[in-house]
Amino acid sequence: MKIFLPYGLLLLAGLLLFAPAGKIWSQTNGAVHMEAMALLNQPESKAKVDSIIAFTMRNRKNNLMDTLFTAGFELVKKLDYQAAEPRLLDAYGVYNRDFSKYALALANHKDSRAQAHKLGDITTEIHATNNIGVVYRRLDENGKALTYHMEALRLAEKVGDDYSASVSLNSIGNIHIVLGNYKDAILYFRKSLPIAQKANNMLGMAMNYNNIGEAYEYMGKLDSADKYYKESLYYNEKINNHKGIAISYNSIGNVLKKQTRISEAIALFEKAKRITDTLGDGLYRANNYNNLGNAYLLQKQYDKAKAMFFDALLIARDIGTMTEIKSAYEGLMKLNERTSHLDSALLYSKLFKQYSDSIVAESNNRHVRQMEAIYDTEKEKARIAFLEANREKDSVLRKNDRIFLFGALILFLLILTSGILYYLRYRLLERNKRLSQELEIRSQIASDLHDDMGSTLSSIHIFSELLRKSGTNKEELLTKIEANAKDTLDALDDIIWLVKPSNDKFSNLCQHIREYAIPMFQSKGIRFVIDFPDSVSEMPLPMDTRRNIFLIVKETVNNLVKYSRCTEASIIARNEDAQISFAIKDNGIGFDPDKLTDRNGIKNIKSRAGKINADIKIVTACGEGTLVEFWVAKDKPVYEKSTPVAPGMRNQK
Incomplete structure (x- = not known):
């Protein structure tokens, strides 16, 4: 809806275009304040609600925003203006997002989307769907973000909403940048840019130029990155977009930093900081502070670097953005390494690794590819359906003597096409189901790798550094390094055993349990019996079943050896009708389960x-x-041997 402002306000806006650059910010705020006051003084009407929505979408930082939104919601209710509520909710969500109130912003956008869908307001539904994706991207939940941006793109292409399609394509490109798919990201940005240029959408053009530059920066093509960053700055300055100007300063500064022009980079980061400190957007402030911290670190201005990293960490924690938390921890890790504070370096190294797991990123990549495959398939289906519909319409124009024959042919083709599409969709859904299961297992494996190996590798690194610098306690440090290396090898051995396809039989599980348990029992002089049934040795076991059976036995044996003080122990499995039973028993001191329910990993085992x-x-x-006893159901037919066999191998000491 077009909003016609009083001539005086238009004149003031025109004068601002020729105002000195240093005064534009304060003068613009004054004009915005005047316009907001004029809106509040308008008579109560639906037109006033529409004007409030348009104003709040253009001016999201004025201190009268809360008052305007309150007035808008009250008028919607008073006038029963239901058609405006989804638009007002979406604008309120953008406002809250700009101040890093992400939970509230999500609630606003989701309410807007639901109400717009109910009212048939497809434009607002698309905008709200894209905005939900933007919030999830800020929270580093890229899988959820992609789902909403893809949905918005489908709707926008369906109704010919080029502006929203451009936003969706740009956002999907940003997700590819996060996942390291820089060439794919550039393809999406280049699809989005012409749409913004056609609509003369300078904000969209600025965003796309900056994002293309970011992709080239990560690819190491700094000259190309600098070119696109400066194009983005040009359009941001042209529309007086302060947030965009700050982003461009940071981007160009990063290129200068990588070109070792550190002083020039710091000057730009400081200019950006003066803007971001006034905007109230925590994400961009945290990013700006991390950039300054890294630049100060390169100049060995360690106190300034430390202050910037801690400020960035405080802001990032407050708004919950994992990317900037990770960057702050990485900076503090490097800072403490360079200042020889190795204990602190180890602490920040562990915290940094918690936020940067490459295997999990690869899993997210797989999810992105699946979503794109589904989108491409559905787009092709829509194209085929469109062609078939046109073909059916054309058949009406045929001669009367061929109508029946041609109609029958079209019907046959439609049925055949539908059958093929149904089959392809079924295959795709089944494939995605298998991929989802694989993704879940791989994510768990990634978590195990992270938990079991991340901290021990970090410890080895720090202990090695201490050993290099230490004149005493070398034997103790070598012992710690040896123990950590052994733990890492054991964890890696478990993962390799788990993912190796040839280990999917029951007999392989039994052998792996023996290889773990026997050295444990022997180390404490415990007499033991290990007995597994040969009758199901060829029975296949799914990866997750093998993994959890082994981990239950491993946890139980580990606790038995550490705490039970036993002299005898046994691990016995039995082949029963529809299940296999496992029993791990010792003659040790036992414990009171009512008082120690959390001890010895009982919760973990259960x-x-x-x-x-x-x-x-x-x-x-x-x-x-x-006695720890559990029963596992047989998912598949048991492969019994045709002739009786001797009892399973028994190991005694």
């Missing part, structure tokens, strides 16, 4: 049993030993 739907029972008492 949790793993639940993941494979296994029944589990723990029988123990003080002084009476412990």
Whole structure:
């Protein structure tokens, strides 16, 4: 809806175009304040609500915004102006997002989307859907963000909304940048840019130029990056977009920093900081502070670098952006390494690794590819359906004597095409289902790698540094390095065993349990019995079932050796009708389960049993030993041997 402002306000806006650059910010705020006051003084009407929505979308930082939104919502309710509520909610969500109130922004956009869909307001539904994706991107939840941006793109292309399609394409490109797919990102930005140029949308052009520059920067093509960053700055300055100007300063500064022109980079970062400090957008402030911290670090201005990293961390934690938290921890890790504070360096190294798992990023990449495949398939289906519909319309124009024959042919083609599409969609859904299951397992493996190996590798690095610098305690440090290296090798061995396809039989699981348990029992002089049934040795076991059975046994044996003080122990499996039972027993001191429910990994053991739907029972008492017994259902037919066999291998000491 077009809003006609009083002539005086238009004249003031025109004068601002020729005002000195240093005065534009304050004068613009004054004009905005005057316009806001004029809106509040308008008579109550639907036109006033529309004017408030248009104003708040153009001016998101004025201190009268809360008052305007309150007035807008009150008028919507008073006038029963339901058609305006989705638009007002969406504008309010953008306002809250700009102040890093992400939970509130999500709620606003989702309410807007639901109401717009109910009212048939497709334009607002698309805008709200894209805005939900933007909030999720700021929260580093790229999988969810992609889902909403893809949905917005489908709707925008369906109704011919070029502006929203451009926003969606730009956002999907940003997700590819986060995942390291820089060439794919550039393809999306180049699809979005002509749409923005056609509509003379300078903000969209500025965003696309900056994003293309960012992709080239990460690819190491600094000259190309600098060219596109400066194009973005040109358009941001042309429309007086302060946030965009600050982003451009930061981007050009990063190129200068990589060209070792550190002083010039710091000057631009400081100019950006003066703007971002006034905007109230925590994400861009945290990014700006991290950029300054890294530049100061290169100049060995360690106190300034430390202050910037801590400020960035404080802001990033407050708004919940993992990317900037990770960057701050990385900066603090490098700072403490360079200042020889190795204990602090180790601490920040562990925190940094918690936010940067390359395998999880690869899993997100797989999700992106799946979503794009579904989008491309549905787009092709729509194209085929469109062609078939046109073909059916054309058939009406045929001669009467061929109508029946041609109509029958069209019907046959439609049925055939529908059958093929149904089959292809079924295949695609089944494939995505398998990929989702694989993604879940790989994500768990990634988590295990991170938990088991991340901290130990960091410890090895720090202990090695301490060993290099230390004149004493070398034996103790070497012992710690050796222990950490052994833990890492053991964890890696478990992962390799798990993912190797040839290890999918019950007999391989039994062998892996023996290889773990026997050295553990022997290290404490415990007499032991290990007995597994040969009758199901060829039975295949899914990866997650093998993994959780082994981890339950491993956790139980580990606790048995550490705490039970036993002299005898046994691990026995039995082939029963529809299930396999496992029993781990010792004659140790036992414990009171009512008082120590969290001890010895009981919760962890029960949790793993639940993941494979296994029944589990723990029988123990003080002084009476412990029995851990669980039953795993057979998912597939058991491969019994045709002739009787001797009992399973028994190992005794």
